[in-house]
Amino acid sequence: xxxxxxxYVPGNSLIHHLDPxxxxxxxxxxxxxxxxxxxxxxxxxxxxxFVIIAFISGVNYSIFLKSLRPMSLFFIFLxxxxxxxxxxxxIFTIGFINPTYEGLITGLQITTRFIFLILFASILxxxxxxxxITSGIERLIRPLPLKYIGVSSFDIATMMSLSIRFIPxxxxxxxxxQYAQMSRGMDFKNNIFKSFSSVAVPxxxxxxxxxxxxxxxxxxxxxxxxxxxxxxxxxxxNADWIVLLGISIMVLLFMFLI
Amino acid sequence: xxxxxxxxxxxxxxxIKKMVFASLFAAMTAIGAYMKIPIGPVPITFQVLFVFxxxxxxxxxxxxxxxxxxxxLGVAGLPVFAGGASGIGVLFGPTGGxxxxxxxxxxxxxxxxxxxxxxxLVLNSLYMVIGLIIIYTLGATQLMIEAQLExxxxxxxxxxxxxxxxxxxxxxxxYITTKHEL
Numbered sequence: 001x002x003x004x005x006x007x008y009v010p011g012n013s014l015i016h017h018l019d020p021x022x023x024x025x026x027x028x029x030x031x032x033x034x035x036x037x038x039x040x041x042x043x044x045x046x047x048x049x050f051v052i053i054a055f056i057s058g059v060n061y062s063i064f065l066k067s068l069r070p071m072s073l074f075f076i077f078l079x080x081x082x083x084x085x086x087x088x089x090x091i092f093t094i095g096f097i098n099p100t101y102e103g104l105i106t107g108l109q110i111t112t113r114f115i116f117l118i119l120f121a122s123i124l125x126x127x128x129x130x131x132x133i134t135s136g137i138e139r140l141i142r143p144l145p146l147k148y149i150g151v152s153s154f155d156i157a158t159m160m161s162l163s164i165r166f167i168p169x170x171x172x173x174x175x176x177x178q179y180a181q182m183s184r185g186m187d188f189k190n191n192i193f194k195s196f197s198s199v200a201v202p203x204x205x206x207x208x209x210x211x212x213x214x215x216x217x218x219x220x221x222x223x224x225x226x227x228x229x230x231x232x233x234x235x236x237x238n239a240d241w242i243v244l245l246g247i248s249i250m251v252l253l254f255m256f257l258i
Numbered sequence: 259x260x261x262x263x264x265x266x267x268x269x270x271x272x273x274i275k276k277m278v279f280a281s282l283f284a285a286m287t288a289i290g291a292y293m294k295i296p297i298g299p300v301p302i303t304f305q306v307l308f309v310f311x312x313x314x315x316x317x318x319x320x321x322x323x324x325x326x327x328x329x330x331l332g333v334a335g336l337p338v339f340a341g342g343a344s345g346i347g348v349l350f351g352p353t354g355g356x357x358x359x360x361x362x363x364x365x366x367x368x369x370x371x372x373x374x375x376x377x378x379l380v381l382n383s384l385y386m387v388i389g390l391i392i393i394y395t396l397g398a399t400q401l402m403i404e405a406q407l408e409x410x411x412x413x414x415x416x417x418x419x420x421x422x423x424x425x426x427x428x429x430x431x432x433y434i435t436t437k438h439e440l
Contacts, residue, residue: 114352117345
C-alpha cells in the first residue's frame with residue numbers, strides 16, 4: 001500500500017545478496033571518495049563505478065534516477081548560484097547577468113558530486129530491505145559505548161522498527177480523519193488553518209493513545225534493551241569479505257598514490 | 259550473550275514510554291517534511307516543530323535519540339529527509355548540516371528545559387530560538403563549505419527563506435510545551 005515509501009526493488013543479484021553491513025560500509029567509503037573528488041577524471045571514474053555496480057545489481061536505471069527527483073530543484077538552484085555569482089572570466093554579459101567559466105566549472109563539479117552521493121546511496125536502498133539495513137546498522141553500532149548514554153544498540157534498532165511502523169500508521173490515520181472531517185462538511189480548499197487544526201488535533205490524540213498502548217504492551221512483555229534474536233540474522237559470506245578486501249585495497253591505493 | 263554490561267542498562271518502565279514516544283517523534287519529524295502549508299514562495303514545513311517538541315517534551319536523552327533514529331531512518335532508505343530524499347548521501351551533501359543540526363538542537367533544547375522545572379512561555383520560546391540558531395548555523399556552514407558559497411549567499415539561500423515558517427513553528431512548539439506534558 002505504501003510502496004512509494006520504500007525504494008527496495010526485489011532481485012537476485014550479487015549486490016542483493018551482500019550483507020547490509022558490507023553495503024553500508026561501501027556506501028560510506030564511496031561517499032568519502034565522492035566528497036574528495038575534484039578533477040574531471042575522478043568524477044568520470046566515479047560515474048564508471050556507478051554504472052558498473054548499477055548494472056551488476058540488475059535494478060532498472062530509472063529507479064536510481066527517481067531517487068534524484070526530490071533534490072533536483074536544489075541541484076539546479078546550486079548550479080545557477082555558482083554560474084552567476086562566481087567571479088572570473090565572463091561567458092557573456094547582459095546587464096547584471098554575467099555567467100563565468102569558473103562558475104560553470106565549479107557549478108558542474110558541485111552538482112555532479114552531490115548527484116553521485118545520492119546515486120550511490122540509492123544503490124544501497126534499492127537492493128536492501130529497510131529491515132535488513134536496520135539490522136546492519138544495529139550490528140555496526142554495537143561496539144560503540146552507548147551504555148554511557150543509557151541505551152543499547154538493540155534499543156536503537158527497536159526504535160527504528162517502531163518508527164518505520166509509525167510512519168504509514170500516521171499517514172493512514174491522517175487520511176481517515178481527513179475523510180471524516182470532509183464528511184462532516186469541512187472545506188479543505190478554502191480554509192487552510194481551520195482544516196489543518198481539524199486534522200492535527202484528533203491525529204495527535206489518537207497517535208498518543210496508540211503510542212501509550214505500545215508502551216504498555218512492551219512493558220507487560222518485559223521489554224529490556226538486551227540482546228534479542230532477529231527474524232533476519234545477518235551472516236558475512238565469502239563475497240562480503242572479498243568486497244571489503246577490494247574496498248580496503250582501493251582506499252590504501254588511493255591514500256598512497258595521492 | 260547476556261553479559262554483565264548489557265544488564266546494567268535495562269530500561270525501566272517510564273523509560274519504555276519515553277522510548278516509544280521518541281520513535282513516534284522520529285516518525286513525526288519524517289512526516290513533517292511532507293506537511294506543507296503552501297503560503298508564499300517557500301512552503302512552510304513542520305520539520306523543525308517536531309525537533310523542538312522532541313527536545314522539550316522528551317528531554318535531552320530521548321530527544322537526541324529520536325533525532326538520531328530519524329537520521330538512521332533516512333540512512334535506511336526511507337524518504338524522510340526534506341522533499342522526500344533519502345540515503346547517506348544527503349547527510350554528506352550541502353543540506354546535511356541542517357539534519358545534523360536537528361540532533362544537536364534537540365539535545366540543547368532538552369538540556370535547557372531539564373534545567374528549569376516548568377518554564378514559562380518566554381523561557382521556552384528562548385530555548386527554541388537557541389535551537390533554531392543552532393540548526394541554521396550548522397546548516398548554513400555546511401551549505402557554505404560544500405557549495406562553495408559566500409557567507410551572505412549561504413544565509414540568503416539557506417536561512418532567510420525559512421525564517422517565517424520556522425518562527426511559526428516556534429510559536430506552536432512553545433505553546434504545546436508550556437501547556438502539555440508527557
